[in-house]
Amino acid sequence: MDLVSANSGIPEWLPEGMDPKTSFYFEMRLFGNNARPDCAWYSCSTVVDADTTNFKEFVDDILRTYPCALTEVVKFYYFDHESNSHIQVCTDQDLVAMFAKHEATKIIHMSIEYFDVSKPAVAIPD
Secondary structure (H helix, E strand, C coil): CCCCCCCCCCCCCCCCCCCCCCEEEEEEEEEECCCCCCCCEEEEEEEEECCCCCHHHHHHHHHHHCCCCCCEEEEEEEEECCCCEEEEECCHHHHHHHHHHCCCCCEEEEEEEEEECCCCCCCCCC
16 A cells, blocks of 8 residues: 555545644554454454543444354554554553554554453564
8 A cells, every 4th residue: 555645745544624734543453362264363353542542442443343152352563663562551651652662654553452361362463
């Protein structure tokens, strides 16, 4: 996906009416230890405005679209290219730090784990 439209300088992924200075594109992978063996993860995307989103609202929006089971815990991780690792996001401060790290690209690769506590854990897919 191209980051910026050649004609306007506005990212192609940016919905009309959203602020390009504060909006971020999330490429998300949902995975977990309750998935079918032939389907390790599911890919989806969304756009979030950093100025109007807090961690609870972000989680609520994701879980409204992709609900979890009663026995599942959901964890959020973004990929940090500098450390080449997945960083867990648990608080508003973590969310702000994540946005700061991706200010230049405006694209965040996020993995969302749906973890059934009664089953063995699985690694974050590469």
